[in-house]
Amino acid sequence: MTPTEPAPADLTDPDAAAGASRGRRWLREPLLHFLLIGVALFMFYRALNGAGDEAPRSMVISESRVDALAENFARTWLRPPTAEELRGLVDDYVAEEVYYREAIAMGLDRDDTVIRRRLRQKMEFVTDDVNSAVPVTDAQLQAYLDTHREQFVGPGKVTFEQVFLSRDKRGDGVERDATQLLERLASPSPPSLLDVGDATLLPGSMRDATPADVDNTFGAEFAEAVMKAPAGQWSGPIVSGYGLHLVRVEKIEPGALPGLAAIRPAVEREWQAQQRRQAKEALLEQLLSKYDVKIEGPLGDAMRAAATAGAAEGKR
Amino acid sequence: MITKTGLRAGMALGAMLTLPMAAIAQPANEAAPAAAAKATYSPYAARKYPMRPLFGDTHLHTSASADAGAFGTMLGPREAYQFARGEEVMASGKQPARLSRPLDFLVVADHSDQMGFFPDLQAGKPELLADPTGKKWYDLIKSGQGAVAAMEIIGSFSQGTIPKALVYAPGTPAYQSAWRNMINAAEEYNEPGRFTALIGYEWTSNTGGNNLHRNVIYRDNGDKAIQSEPFVTMKPWGSDDPRELWKWMTAYELKTGGKVLAIAHNGNLSNGRMFPIIESFSGKPVDKDYAEQRAKWEPLYEVTQTKGDGETHPVLSPNDEFANFERWDFGNLDASSPKKKDMLEFEYARSALAKGLKFESELGTNPYKFGMIGSTDSHTGLAAVEEDNFFGKTAPQEPSPERMTATFMNNPKTGIKIMDWQVGSSGYAAVWANENTRASIWDAMQRRETYATTGPRMVVRFFGGWDFSKSDIQTRDLAAVGYGKGVPMGGDLRAAPAGKSPSFIVAALKDPIGANLDRVQIVKGWLDAAGKTHEQVYDVVWSGDRKVGKDGKVPTVGSTVDVANATWTNTIGASELVSVWHDPKFDPRQRAFYYVRVLEIPTPRWTAYDAKRFGNTPLPGTAMTITERAYTSPIWYTSGG
Numbered sequence: 001m002t003p004t005e006p007a008p009a010d011l012t013d014p015d016a017a018a019g020a021s022r023g024r025r026w027l028r029e030p031l032l033h034f035l036l037i038g039v040a041l042f043m044f045y046r047a048l049n050g051a052g053d054e055a056p057r058s059m060v061i062s063e064s065r066v067d068a069l070a071e072n073f074a075r076t077w078l079r080p081p082t083a084e085e086l087r088g089l090v091d092d093y094v095a096e097e098v099y100y101r102e103a104i105a106m107g108l109d110r111d112d113t114v115i116r117r118r119l120r121q122k123m124e125f126v127t128d129d130v131n132s133a134v135p136v137t138d139a140q141l142q143a144y145l146d147t148h149r150e151q152f153v154g155p156g157k158v159t160f161e162q163v164f165l166s167r168d169k170r171g172d173g174v175e176r177d178a179t180q181l182l183e184r185l186a187s188p189s190p191p192s193l194l195d196v197g198d199a200t201l202l203p204g205s206m207r208d209a210t211p212a213d214v215d216n217t218f219g220a221e222f223a224e225a226v227m228k229a230p231a232g233q234w235s236g237p238i239v240s241g242y243g244l245h246l247v248r249v250e251k252i253e254p255g256a257l258p259g260l261a262a263i264r265p266a267v268e269r270e271w272q273a274q275q276r277r278q279a280k281e282a283l284l285e286q287l288l289s290k291y292d293v294k295i296e297g298p299l300g301d302a303m304r305a306a307a308t309a310g311a312a313e314g315k316r
Numbered sequence: 317m318i319t320k321t322g323l324r325a326g327m328a329l330g331a332m333l334t335l336p337m338a339a340i341a342q343p344a345n346e347a348a349p350a351a352a353a354k355a356t357y358s359p360y361a362a363r364k365y366p367m368r369p370l371f372g373d374t375h376l377h378t379s380a381s382a383d384a385g386a387f388g389t390m391l392g393p394r395e396a397y398q399f400a401r402g403e404e405v406m407a408s409g410k411q412p413a414r415l416s417r418p419l420d421f422l423v424v425a426d427h428s429d430q431m432g433f434f435p436d437l438q439a440g441k442p443e444l445l446a447d448p449t450g451k452k453w454y455d456l457i458k459s460g461q462g463a464v465a466a467m468e469i470i471g472s473f474s475q476g477t478i479p480k481a482l483v484y485a486p487g488t489p490a491y492q493s494a495w496r497n498m499i500n501a502a503e504e505y506n507e508p509g510r511f512t513a514l515i516g517y518e519w520t521s522n523t524g525g526n527n528l529h530r531n532v533i534y535r536d537n538g539d540k541a542i543q544s545e546p547f548v549t550m551k552p553w554g555s556d557d558p559r560e561l562w563k564w565m566t567a568y569e570l571k572t573g574g575k576v577l578a579i580a581h582n583g584n585l586s587n588g589r590m591f592p593i594i595e596s597f598s599g600k601p602v603d604k605d606y607a608e609q610r611a612k613w614e615p616l617y618e619v620t621q622t623k624g625d626g627e628t629h630p631v632l633s634p635n636d637e638f639a640n641f642e643r644w645d646f647g648n649l650d651a652s653s654p655k656k657k658d659m660l661e662f663e664y665a666r667s668a669l670a671k672g673l674k675f676e677s678e679l680g681t682n683p684y685k686f687g688m689i690g691s692t693d694s695h696t697g698l699a700a701v702e703e704d705n706f707f708g709k710t711a712p713q714e715p716s717p718e719r720m721t722a723t724f725m726n727n728p729k730t731g732i733k734i735m736d737w738q739v740g741s742s743g744y745a746a747v748w749a750n751e752n753t754r755a756s757i758w759d760a761m762q763r764r765e766t767y768a769t770t771g772p773r774m775v776v777r778f779f780g781g782w783d784f785s786k787s788d789i790q791t792r793d794l795a796a797v798g799y800g801k802g803v804p805m806g807g808d809l810r811a812a813p814a815g816k817s818p819s820f821i822v823a824a825l826k827d828p829i830g831a832n833l834d835r836v837q838i839v840k841g842w843l844d845a846a847g848k849t850h851e852q853v854y855d856v857v858w859s860g861d862r863k864v865g866k867d868g869k870v871p872t873v874g875s876t877v878d879v880a881n882a883t884w885t886n887t888i889g890a891s892e893l894v895s896v897w898h899d900p901k902f903d904p905r906q907r908a909f910y911y912v913r914v915l916e917i918p919t920p921r922w923t924a925y926d927a928k929r930f931g932n933t934p935l936p937g938t939a940m941t942i943t944e945r946a947y948t949s950p951i952w953y954t955s956g957g
């Protein structure tokens with residue numbers, strides 16, 4: 001595609017769109033309905049009589065439309081169109097508009113998946129755009145944070161030491177060794193930590209570690225166990241994929257909710273995602289409310305049966 | 317999305333203020349030699365080295381990649397980040413997916429050519445449908461034959477026959493908005509200290525179907541990355557010659573003051589072009605300029621991924637009994653040209669590292685002085701390569717009863733046929749970064765302090781120096797000794813002290829939820845006085861009391877895999893292997909490299925989990941077990957340096 005081709009979104013003339021919104025109130029007038037029915041009957045009988053000489057329908061190409069065509073041309077060719085070229089552009093636009101109207105009138109858009117999807121997408125884009133256009137305030141984010149605390153509460157933090165006993169090295173005796181060592185560590189004159197346990201690549205201690213940190217290093221079961229271990233004393237053994245561990249937890253801090261300032265980008269991201277989702281759902285809901293959808297065939301029957309059953313369940 | 321994933325994601329979000337590495341404390345009584353120069357009271361104060369590797373994927377495609385989209389991938393970059401952060405997402409095939417544990421970082425690396433093309437094609441943009449080929453692809457996708465369309469897109473792109481009307485090139489509004497969207501997604505999900513979303517893209521040089529792909533990774537934030545659009549291969553906007561990519565990288569850095577590096581991948585599908593001695597674009601021998609540019613811009617190589625392993629090949633390493641691993645040596649990327657034996661030496665990491673030594677002796681620069689990482693190259697938006705949680709390379713290969721017997725690629729002209737079961741569930745990049753931030757991860761990549769894994773998250777340390785001894789590994793903090801007396805993986809040893817041979821600390825800790833380790837090996841490559849390259853694999857430390865056999869090798873560890881039930885037990889192997897190794901055949905005049913290979917005990921391959929869970933029968937010859945592994949970046953010895 002060329003860089004400056006008009007967006008395919010530009011199918012409706014803005015002037016026409018404005019007219020349509022003004023005209024909407026008229027659409028509800030009974031007089032109008034009466035007139036329309038009359039016109040329809042008139043057309044119907046004319047059609048039956050095979051008359052093809054109906055009055056031409058009007059197509060107004062506004063000045064702003066012509067200007068837009070010229071501008072588009074200029075963006076591609078980096079110069080304004082000549083008078084002849086401009087006439088060509090307008091002619092082409094008229095042809096496009098005629099085909100467009102006739103195609104719509106013949107319902108050619110209805111069975112075309114491409115056009116249907118594209119239109120749906122445009123509707124969804126509209127809601128997306130509406131959302132991203134609105135700047136979010138701190139108050140909104142604070143409200144979101146307050147109602148979604150569980151998403152943002154910081155994890156607990158644990159500080160502990162551990163002594164490792166390798167199953168690889170000690171074999172079946174590892175449990176017995178662990179029990180004995182636990183007793184020694186708990187005694188009034190405990191041995192130095194450097195002299196006990198087996199050397200390992202695992203850290204001997206972790207400071208202010210989140211459960212995720214502990215999980216990444218020792219595995220999930222160890223992480224869970226250490227978060228429950230009593231503070232200020234040696235306990236265990238805790239089993240990990242590596243062997244046995246005696247642990248002494250220094251402190252466990254419960255998770256806290258950080259202030260908005262500290263996590264604003266994350267809150268905003270989640271808020272935006274929620275807004276997009278909600279706007280999309282709301283739009284669909286609103287549009288759906290205008291329709292009474294009936295699905296035919298066995299599937300429809302099954303769905304209705306399920307809905308009725310669900311409603312009965314709800315009443316009970 | 318978060319609400320459903322519950323506690324873990326919630327904890328994770330809150331954890332953003334904590335740097336995970338800072339959590340691991342050092343034993344109080346042992347001062348780090350690294351910090352010994354000026355002791356501080358706080359043992360943590362002077363510590364400048366990383367305590368835990370960060371795991372991630374540097375190579376993930378989403379629906380923004382034209383081929384991924386055609387395959388049916390619905391997940392965009394945002395979903396990819398959510399998944400990598402540990403959240404549950406709905407895969408393209410409408411089944412829920414989640415990682416066993418979050419990753420620490422992710423690079424969404426969509427193809428720069430045609431970036432954003434697919435979402436537009438899928439939306440049926442009129443301009444694309446006006447072209448007969450575009451219309452045909454669109455129809456194929458809509459009729460559920462996306463995989464056929466994807467293969468055609470890859471093929472037409474490889475062969476340069478993509479219609480003009482379908483070219484998405486830099487400078488067009490569609491392209492700009494696609495790139496902006498990629499950057500915005502990364503900015504939204506990048507949370508320093510908790511999860512890093514590095515900005516990147518894939519430059520997909522694929523002339524004639526020969527894979528010369530590179531992933532470009534930014535150190536920078538969006539404000540710099542947005543200032544210039546990705547380099548493409550499509551003429552006239554870009555080029556398929558790596559030299560032109562390096563020029564683009566130079567220009568980007570000059571313009572923005574930012575930093576980028578490039579990681580090549582899948583030499584095994586380059587048909588002898590990935591590590592050339594003759595440049596395929598000019599037909600001239602690799603010269604000093606090529607060597608310098610490549611060394612400058614490409615510090616890493618992606619050595620393992622879904623489309624095969626790239627460490628070495630049985631033909632190149634006939635004495636290496638572990639060389640025949642997840643082999644993809646059929647031909648080039650689109651199977652349009654079959655493999656010939658003489659191509660292999662220019663395709664695999666180990667032989668390239670050796671060739672690099674020779675270049676360095678001749679040109680003064682080693683063009684192939686790269687470190688190693690693994691990554692997925694998944695086209696699903698899902699960086700899921702654990703064997704029991706493999707979501708395939710492309711959307712049609714997401715878990716299903718069909719995938720184990722389906723065909724991935726079939727080129728009747730060359731007779732090359734690749735089955736889905738041959739796709740590997742691999743790999744991840746492990747990075748020894750000080751902090752979980754863009755800058756820190758990128759810096760660790762730049763200094764090659766990285767290793768590749770085929771999926772498991774084993775911790776691997778590797779230090780080289782002149783004075784390591786057995787007593788050093790008795791310490792509770794290997795890192796302090798390693799950094800204090802030597803250099804880490806990716807580093808250099810120079811100027812051997814008289815009479816000394818280099819010593820290495822190797823240490824590996826199994827994945828906390830993974831299989832035990834069989835052995836740790838050191839692979840040495842060197843250049844002799846006659847200019848000939850050599851390689852040797854040494855078993856350094858292994859589990860149990862196995863004795864070295866007459867052939868000089870440690871006997872096999874055995875296997876506990878129950879294929880029918882897709883289980884194994886950690887009753888063999890070791891959870892941790894540590895040793896000090898001295899090179900027994902060191903010659904101070906010879907250039908050499910040393911890297912570590914860690915081998916797990918055999919475990920069920922993803923195919924075994926599939927057979928068990930879907931109850932289907934594998935095709936004859938399907939590999940059902942795997943020996944997972946890690947490859948570290950080398951440490952180089954340079955004589956007289």
